[in-house]
Amino acid sequence: MSRFSAPQKTLLVAMPLIVLLLIYLFPALTHSLGRSCGVAIALAIYWGAVCFGFGLTIIGPRNLKRLYTRPKTANTLNLALAILPVVLVFFAAFLPITATLTPRILLLATLFAIINGSAEELFWRGAFIRHFPQDARYAVAYPLVLFTTWHIALALIKGAQYQGGTLALIGGAAIMGLLWGVLAWRTKSIYLSTLSHIGVNMMAFPAVLLANG
Numbered sequence: 001m002s003r004f005s006a007p008q009k010t011l012l013v014a015m016p017l018i019v020l021l022l023i024y025l026f027p028a029l030t031h032s033l034g035r036s037c038g039v040a041i042a043l044a045i046y047w048g049a050v051c052f053g054f055g056l057t058i059i060g061p062r063n064l065k066r067l068y069t070r071p072k073t074a075n076t077l078n079l080a081l082a083i084l085p086v087v088l089v090f091f092a093a094f095l096p097i098t099a100t101l102t103p104r105i106l107l108l109a110t111l112f113a114i115i116n117g118s119a120e121e122l123f124w125r126g127a128f129i130r131h132f133p134q135d136a137r138y139a140v141a142y143p144l145v146l147f148t149t150w151h152i153a154l155a156l157i158k159g160a161q162y163q164g165g166t167l168a169l170i171g172g173a174a175i176m177g178l179l180w181g182v183l184a185w186r187t188k189s190i191y192l193s194t195l196s197h198i199g200v201n202m203m204a205f206p207a208v209l210l211a212n213g
Contacts, residue, residue, distance in 0.1 A: 005131070007131050010058060011131055012142070014054070015143070015146050018150075019149050019150045022042075022046060025045065025153065026038075026039070026153040026157055027156040027157055027158065029042045030157045030158055035157065035158065035159055035160070047115055051120060051123035052119055052122065055119070055123040055127055056122070058131070059122070059126055059127050059130050060130075066189075067189060068190065068191050069188075069189045069191060071187050071191065075186075077186070078187055078192060081179050081182060081183040082192040084179075085176055085179055085180075085196055085199075086196060089200050093163055093203055093204045093206075093207045094206060094207070096207075097206060097207050105209050105210060108209055109205035109209055110202055112201065112205050113199075113201030113202040114198055116197075116201050117194055117198030117199075117201050118194055118198065120197060121194040122194075124143050124146075124147045124181075125190050126184070126190045128140075128142065129188060129190065136185055140178075143177075143181065144174070144181050147173060148173045148177055151173040155169055160212055161212055162211065163204075179196075
């Protein structure tokens with residue numbers, strides 16, 4: 001790995017270890033502390049220490065402005081990559097449950113969507129776009145595999161239910177991760193991918209909250 005810089009080596013080595021830790025942490029905490037408390041603590045660690053903490057450290061605060069730069073021109077393909085996932089999840093996950101939604105569910109889903117979408121795009125797309133701006137293998141493909149794999153941690157939570165089951169959870173993560181990775185790669189920014197991720201989560205999270213009490 002001599003051809004890689006120190007931050008690149010850190011990303012390539014640390015990310016698989018972080019994924020393995022998450023796959024252990026989520027089911028372990030929910031088993032020992034109960035699902036609600038365990039998930040809350042596990043997510044706090046994931047969002048706070050991993051995504052924002054490690055993400056900001058490896059990216060560098062001075063590089064955030066560049067990562068969140070809004071594309072200067074409205075490219076049709078980029079807009080499609082950002083909007084299409086939100087529309088698809090709206091019809092697949094949100095529309096079927098509209099009659100059962102409550103203001104509390106919508107508020108919680110929106111809050112979680114903003115936190116999760118911002119945190120994950122910073123960590124899974126921003127860090128790799130920052131350090132591998134010219135190499136799609138490491139900026140898109142490598143984090144896509146790890147992003148998809150980390151969702152196994154959510155599937156292993158005892159008693160957790162997901163619309164469409166585990167296959168939909170893992171497969172959806174793979175599809176969305178690919179779209180957001182390509183979008184971030186094309187724009188060299190996580191501005192649109194973050195907005196799209198938040199939008200998708202806002203459409204998907206109400207069903208997750210309803211299914212899991």
